[in-house]
Amino acid sequence: MSLPAQVPLPALLESIACRAEAALSSAFAVCEAAAVPGWGQWLDQHREALRRVAAASDFVAQQAQRDAPMFVELAVSGALEQSLSGGALRAQLQQALQGCQSEDELGRCLRRFRNRQQVRIIWRDLTRQADLIETCRDLSDLADCCIDEAYQWLYPRCCEQFGTPIGRRTGEPQHMVILGMGKLGAHELNLSSDIDLIFGYPEGGETEGVKRPLDNQEFFIRVGQKLIKALDVITVDGFVFRTDMRLRPYGSSGALVFSFNALEQYYQDQGRDWERYAMIKARVVGGDQLAGAHLLDMLRPFVYRRYLDFSAIDALRTMKQLIQQEVRRKGMAENIKLGAGGIREVEFIAQAFQLIHGGRDLSLQQRSLFTVLNTLRDQGYLQAAVTDELRDGYAFLRYAEHALQAIDDRQTQMLPDSEQDRARIAWMLGFADWAAFHDQLMHWRGRIDWHFRQVIADPDEELDTPDDETYGCEWMPLWDDMQDEEAACRQLTESGFSEPQAALQRLVGLRNGNQVRAMQRLGRERLDAFVPRLLAQAAEHDNPDLVLERVLPLIEAVARRSAYLVLLAENPGALQRLLTLCAASPWIAEQITRFPLLLDELLNEGRLFHPPLAPELAAELRERLTRIPEDDLEQQMEALRHFKLAHRLRVAASEIAGTLPLMKVSDYLTWLAEAILDQVLALAWRQTVARHGVPQRADGSLCDPDFIIVGYGKVGGIELGHGSDLDLVFIHDGDPQAETDGAKPIDGAQFFTRLGQRIIHLLTAQTNSGQLYEVDMRLRPSGASGLLVSSLGAFARYQASDAWTWEHQALVRARVLVGCKRVGQAFEAVRAEVLQRPREDEVLRREVSEMRAKMRDNLGSKATLAGTAANAFEAAQPFDLKQDAGGIVDIEFMVQYAALAWSGKHPQVLAFTDNIRILEVLEQVGLLPGEDARLLQTIYKAYRSAAHRQALQKQPGVVAGDQFQDERRAVMRIWRALGLN
Structure with a gap:
């Protein structure tokens, strides 16, 4: 979005420049500019720039002639060369309004201030000192301060005359809220734009302090009328801003001002699609900012629907058709705003996505078009090449619009007919002649119109069907x-x-x-x-x-x-x-x-079949949640659930399409669980701390958070499936006896128990989008009868003294998912110490074998190895992929046995928690024959792949007995070779 280039002034404009130079010289002489310090030096340095700007803009030339002292002061003060910081315009206007005693004086001060700033803005635009963003920002800031300062001047005087408006419910003084719509609301005002406003006030009531009180609405109607007069009426000094109130409820036939409740009721019951479109850019530009923010919150559900709203496209399409009819009727094909490929089409593209997706994707709830285009690119709604073209084409059109309006401070988007004005436009846009400019213009209009048709056009129009x-x-x-x-x-x-x-x-x-x-x-x-x-x-x-x-x-x-x-x-x-x-x-x-x-996920094929990697996944969820107010728990829970549903669908779709192999499917599902658990822990910690304060460590320092979530089973082994629950254990390292530092203190043990309860609630609570995960806490010390959250010391003591062998087997697959890094490292040390302790091999084999036999008897099919081995391989017999002899659990038990038996001498066996990599280590250190280790890896993947396919078909993990016969026999052989029975 580069600034237009500067080219030599064409011959056609040289004569205008000479006439303007002569007229300006006379004006400056009359006002005795030569006596102003610094003027001569400035003129020597900027004479050529003055000629060029005057040749291009009749408005600047006329203002400099009419009010030469104003222009001289602008020049010598350096204002023409300075980019204004935030608030500078308001400060200047406040100073100009000091001592203003009447509404006539108010209008005169506002108009002179506006003309002065308009000259400055056009000068900076034409001399390439300001880019499009700065020009639009300055114009919008100018409108903001004129609107608000005029209101702030009028309000106390109206209170003196009509009384102070008081809210009937709150008993508090009321202020008006002024909403800026359209380009003003988006901070994208153009050089000669009108301003679309809507007036509101918080609540009904009457004025106080006068003999004849007015209804609050009547009071604010009078304030509004005076404000419009101060801004809109054309006087000898011109106008401030043309003010359009037709976007208010019921348009020109509606009341000038409405209460917040009346506005909410109107938009809820009668709001039309075009009003949703307009309200996207609504911003409080004057009056009570705090009350205005509340009003916008009230109206947000009207603009942004919680569901995907593709009806918005049809509404925008209808609006565009009406605009096109008007364009044709009035012969406005040369209108660069409303014509095909014009400014409005870029705005429609952006706002179509905002209206459709903005209720759920809060990043789209933006006013600035450039910001929205960036979001559409970053969130994958549009390809970067598309948003780049839309941005560059839009910038070109806006520069052209500013050039059209800079000529005579006139609100127009029509390309000129006269050779003189065409030469001006081409020169201001950096082209040698009109033909070169027009070619570039038509290129951008063509590209914008093409993209517009891809998004907004009726799909039936795109289909090549017989007879239409x-x-x-x-x-x-x-x-x-x-x-x-x-x-x-x-x-x-x-x-x-x-x-x-x-x-x-x-x-x-x-x-x-x-x-x-x-x-x-x-x-x-x-x-x-x-x-x-x-x-x-x-x-x-x-x-x-x-x-x-x-x-x-x-x-x-x-x-x-x-x-x-x-x-x-x-x-x-x-x-x-x-x-x-x-x-x-x-x-x-x-x-x-x-x-x-979830239908939303089907729109973007690239995103659907290529889910993000772990860091991107975590960052995306983090970003989503940061856009939700911290106190909006309902929306946070919905966002977490939608995130899980959406990404789980992407993984399943990628598995079906073959873009993700089995191991990557489990990786993604595990990463998804970890990203969610990380945010759930953060939410639960914040909520529990807000209620009770922060717990303490044994040394008296504050925990931060000294808490970890340990994953067992499939999540610990990075082997989650599509419907897997989470086997979790909670561990803390705070002082159980010390109290928290909040207003409602409790001891550390209670705090961490409530933190654990909060985490489980956030994970398992049923909302409109279901629950996040089923959670199984039975692997914690002492199982269902034990404490929900264990201290690190208690966990270590239990594992050392009271845990069964099967609990140590489970510990092989345990790993820290999220939480405090220091406590996580301490947990890993406890895990290593427990698993590496010396064990009597015969006793270990017997206990592992007995536990496996119990599982087969209770969970497996009837045709097991211990039962009717002869017909277990017949097609009529079921084979439970997980529990039957030769199945998944046999492989898991062999890996766990190996870790318990040999990790004392070979600690590298404990480096991983997933079966595939543990088998790889067992081969590397020579504890399992390489052929057997690789065979078990292959079989394990095959079983899990079959189980995934069954899950996607909503079938249990059971296949016919004549399947996987060689694999099952191989697993049984290796089982026996390890001395297990």
């Missing part, structure tokens, strides 16, 4: 019940459905179901437009019956939230991915049906 028919229209008669049963079944059969009668019954069931019958008209129209598309795409799949069986429950579930239907209709690629994933996995179909917000 809508995609899927051949299915409309069937869905609309305009065919008899025989014709409908024949069409289904010809389209590849193997059970047409069942498919038809499913469709009839959907059409006549309670959900559809209860739909409102707009929702029913969306459903009627969507189902034919669904059938057309389903017919392209290998098993359309299965697709329909699994997808129709989702359609029924979201029927009354028809924005989801719009999402799928607007995004054929997302619909195609939905059908493919549902056909491949009933588990995925069930997940999306239970949590339709």
Whole structure:
């Protein structure tokens, strides 16, 4: 977004420059500028710049002639060369308003101040001292301070005349809130923009301190009228800002000012799509900032819906069509704001994503277009190449807009007809002539229009269908019940459905179901437009019956939230991915049906099939939660759950698509759990500390947090599956007796117990998005009868004196997931000490074998090694991948036995907690034959891969007995070779 280049002044403008120079010389002579210190030096240094600016901008030339002392003061003060810091404009205006005694004086001071600043801003823009961002910022700051300072001047005088408005409920004095909309709200005002305002006040009541009190609304209407007059009325000094109030509720026919409750009620009951679009950029520009922030919070649910709102695209499309009709009617094709590929199309692209996703992705709740484009790039909604083109094209158009308006301080976006003004525009944009500028302009308008069509255009317009028919229209008669049963079944059969009668019954069931019958008209129209598309795409799949069986429950579930239907209709690629994933996995179909917000994940194919790595995963969750107020626990819990659901879907989709191998699937699911546990611990710690204060260590210093979450089992072994629960143990290293330092102190033992309870609640509480994880705490010391949270010392003593062999086996797979690094290192030392202790090999083999036998008897299939070994390998017999002889648990027990038996002499065996890498170490140190170790790794992966496939098919981890026969026999052989029985 570079500044336009500077080129020599063209011949056509030289004559204008000469005339302006002569006129300005006369004006400066009359005001005796030569007597002003520094003026002569400034003029010598900037004479050429003055000629060029005067040639380009009639407004600057006229203002300098009309008020030469003003221009001279601007020049010698250095203001034309300075970038203003925040608040500088307001300070200057406050000084200018000192001593202002009447509304006429107020208007005069505001207009002269505005003209002075307008000259300064245009000068800096044309001399390339300010880029687009600075120019828009200065213009917006100018509007802000003029609006607010005028209000602050008017308010006390109105209170003297009409009384002070008092809230009926609070009994407090009331101030008006002034919302700036559009470009003002986004801090993107242009050189001659009008300002769109909405006035509000907190609550009803009456004024006090006068004989005849006014209703608060009437009081603020009078204040508002005076404020508009101060800003908008054209006098001999011009105007401050053209003020447009038509965006308020009910437009020009509505009251000028509304109470907060009335505003909320209006937008809730009658707010239209274009008003949501406008409210995205709303910002408090004057009046009571604190009350204004509260008002914007009240209105946020109207703007940003909690669900995916693809109906916004249809609304924006309708708005664009109305604009295009107006453009054609008024012959405004040359309008660089409203015409094809214009400024408005870039804004529509950004705001479409904001309206659709902003309710859930808080990073999109931004006003600045450039910030939104960056977010769309960073969050993967649009490719970087797309946002780069949109940003550069938009900047070019805004520079062109400023050039058009700099000529005569006139609000226009129309390209000029006159040769003189065309030469000015081309020169201001850094081009040698109009043709070169126009070529570049048309290039950017073409690129913007192309991107606009990709996002906003009707998908039916993009389909190359015969006679311009809508995609899927051949299915409309069937869905609309305009065919008899025989014709409908024949069409289904010809389209590849193997059970047409069942498919038809499913469709009839959907059409006549309670959900559809209860739909409102707009929702029913969306459903009627969507189902034919669904059938057309389903017919392209290998098993359309299965697709329909699994997808129709989702359609029924979201029927009354028809924005989801719009999402799928607007995004054929997302619909195609939905059908493919549902056909491949009933588990995925069930997940999306239970949590339709997951449909959002289908929009971005690259993101769907390529989940992020562990650091990116943790950073993404951290960033999401930082955008939620700390006291909004409900939204924090929902954000955590949606994050888990979304990333778990990505992993499952990647596994089905083959972009993630088995080991990486478990890695990602484990990373996901760790990222969530890290944030859950932080939330629980913050909440518990807020209530009770910080616990102490034994030395009296404060814990920070001296707490760890240890993972056992699958999460400890980095082997999580799609539906795995979490085996956790909580350990702290605080002083159990010392009290916390808060207002409601409790001892350390109680504190850490409550912290543990809070963590479990955050993980297991059922919300609209389900629970995060099922949590199993039975592996803690003394199991279900033990303390929820153990001190590090108590944990070490229990492991040394009271733990069973099977608990030491479990410890092999234990590792610190999140928490205090120091306590984590101490836990690792305890784990190593316990696992490396000398053991009598015969006793160890017997205890491991006995525990395994109990598990087989209680959890395995009946055809086990200990039972009917002869028919255990027959197809009719089930083989439990995990529990049966030769299965997963046998391999895990062998690894655990090896770690307990040999880690005392070979501590490197304990370096890892996952079975694959422990087997690798056992081979490296010669404790297992290399062939056997590698064979166990291969078999273990094969079993787990089969278990994952079963889970995605919503099947238990059981296969036919004639599968994995060689693998099972190999595991049994190695089991016996280790002396286990």
